[in-house]
Amino acid sequence: MQENRESTKVGLIGCGAIAKLIAEAVERKLVICDELVFYDQDTKKAETLKSALRFPATVVSGIEEMLTLKPKVIVEAASQQAAREYAEQIATEGIDLIVMSTGALLDLNLQSSKIHVPAGAIGGLDALSSAALAGIDEVVFTSRKNPRAFEMHNKEAKVVYEGTAEEAARLYPRKMNVAATLALTVKPAKVLVQVVSDPGVQRNTHEFRVKWQFGEMFLRFANDPHPENPRTSALAAWSAIKLLQTLLLNST
Ligand SMILES: NC(=O)c1ccc[n+]([C@@H]2O[C@H](COP(=O)([O-])OP(=O)(O)OC[C@H]3O[C@@H](n4cnc5c(N)ncnc54)[C@H](O)[C@@H]3O)[C@@H](O)[C@H]2O)c1
Structure with missing residues (x-):
């Protein structure tokens, strides 16, 4: 029943162009969750994203703190370095992880059903x-x-x-x-x-x-191109939004 439902949190590592579109999709209820948890190595980026939203969000100072809040899904939208550093730890905690910086996975050789690769800026x-x-x-x-x-x-x-x-x-x-x-x-x-x-x-x-x-x-x-980051295609963010929506629906 709704009242007994565990609160569903989504963690975002990296609070740049992709994270902003994901957070806006959550605010517009395209993705259903109760709270967003933001981590960015540049804390100001996380704070700015939080203050632009009318949706419950918490800024954390690192991955350990994010993990203690037990998000259902985490999206890495930061850098290959971030994916390399955190992917294994997040998957080991049993948390679904959407990896945007997929280049990191080429040499990590991680085998985990918890690690998800969205189609990103392409399809098919x-x-x-x-x-x-x-x-x-x-x-x-x-x-x-x-x-x-x-x-x-x-x-x-x-x-x-x-x-x-x-x-x-x-x-x-x-x-x-x-x-x-x-x-x-x-x-x-x-x-x-x-x-x-x-x-x-x-x-x-x-x-x-x-x-x-x-x-x-x-x-x-x-x-x-994404208006705030011409290197990134808006489709990449939307593919993460779609995958996030699916993972959250499957986990309820
Ligand atoms: N898979 C795809 O098709 C696809 C398409 C576009 C972008 N991407 C990748 O997704 C990632 C995010 O893209 P974006 O456009 O949102 O980038 P962006 O530069 O707009 O934002 C990235 C944010 O992550 C933060 N960050 C970087 N390294 C970090 C770390 N180690 N820990 C915590 N925060 C960190 C930065 O401070 C920045 O705020 C990039 O790696 C980009 O190359 C993938």
Whole structure:
């Protein structure tokens, strides 16, 4: 019954662009919980997010304090370093963790049903993971951004990076988590990453081509950048919101 229900808390590690959209979705009751718990290494960011909300929220000074409040789900929306540092501890506590900085998971080798990877700034991972079971021959991931994003002025499309997803996620920990998500999904197949400075695109455009045992796929996402962090696509935050909604519904 409602009165006996345990209070449902959601923890957010990192209080930047993604966290703000998640908190607003909670406030708008798209995600049902009773309280938000914020941690950011920059406490001012956590305090600012709390004061912008008309929803119960607590700011904590570290992960230990967050864990004592027993959130049902925690969302890491901070950095690969944060995911590396906290993922195992959170999963060991039996708390569901949504990881946005997926590049960290490439070298952690964590096997836990408590760790969840949202599709982030792309989609179609269901089809990709199905194909991965049968056998994938080739995955090429191309990320196109307007030259502005690279502080470049090229008039023709220009490849600015080409390499593996693992290397891309390591070299660009704040930009290439999408490539890491793909790499985690198609394992053991490898993902070839191309980053293109392209005057022909205004949006952050991610596309991937897959050749697998029984066919081919081509998916393309043209994402509006998050107004407060142009590196982040709003779709990434919405994918976390959707996953959070599902996890909370499943846990009631
Ligand atoms: N999976 C995807 O498709 C995808 C898409 C976009 C962004 N991301 C990743 O999600 C993460 C968050 O993105 P954002 O746009 O909200 O970033 P942001 O820079 O707007 O906010 C990140 C916040 O986390 C805090 N932070 C950083 N390291 C921390 C740590 N170790 N402990 C506590 N707080 C810490 C920062 O102070 C900052 O306030 C980034 O790693 C980003 O690369 C993933």
